[in-house]
Amino acid sequence: MNSPRGMRAWSFVRLLGSALILAAVVHQLIITVTNALEATTPHGSHLPTVLANFASFFTIESNLSAVVALLLAGLWGLRAAEGEREPRGLAILLACASTYMITTGIVYNTLLRGIELPQGATVTWANEMMHLIGPLLLLADVLVAPGRGPLRKRTVAVIAAFPVLWAVYTLVRGPLVTSPATGLHYWYPYPFLNPNQPGGYPLVAVYIAGIAVVVLAIGSGVVWISRRRNRSRATAD
DSSP: OOSHHHHHHHHHHHHHHHHHHHHHHHHHHHHHHHHHHHOOSTTTTOHHHHHHHHHTOHHHHHHHHHHHHHHHHHHHHHHOOTTOOOOHHHHHHHHHHHHHHHHHHHHIIIIITTOOOOTTSSOHHHHHIIIIIHHHHHHHHHHHOTTOOOOOTTHHHHHHHHHHHHHHHHHHHGGGSOOTTTOOSOOOSSGGGOTTSTTHHHHHHHHHHHHHHHHHHHHHHHHHHHHHHHHHHHHHO
């Protein structure tokens, strides 16, 4: 995989993955906007709120980060010289995107997979791309992508920064937004973040703490694997 041919092959995999993930996000956005335009209630048809809500899902944000990271990494790989390692900024971006996507896959498939959504609200193939196939691709990228350099341990703090900011943003914004689907005077992207459910804020805090542990564990694993792979490569050389 570390040969020039392997680098080019994986670069095409990255570019294809970036395109498919972007197509999934765009297709889901089109359906979401279409539903809003066809809504008959003021709250359901309020397009600025609908668009802001769409962009507020961690799934969407993690997938868009994957689109950018895979695109840049794919283009870099097509131009990279033999044995060249990824630039540090690109490596950190890939580590962040990989952590967020793997977290998205784990959280969705353990907490949200069985929750019914309104008919026509979710595009099935896009849902699977964003919550299953995309995360698996980013996991594979961590494990086998050529050109990966060792990440510093402090990278875990960089990885954790965005999820912390997203959680704060979500809890602050939630009670300020009218739900387009129900007209209730609050909106949260995921039911486990809704303090109006049984358990209230204490249960939400438990979920957030649990997800924080998952993010830190995955981020630490991504960093450890990068360092481990480079130690193994150095030993082989």
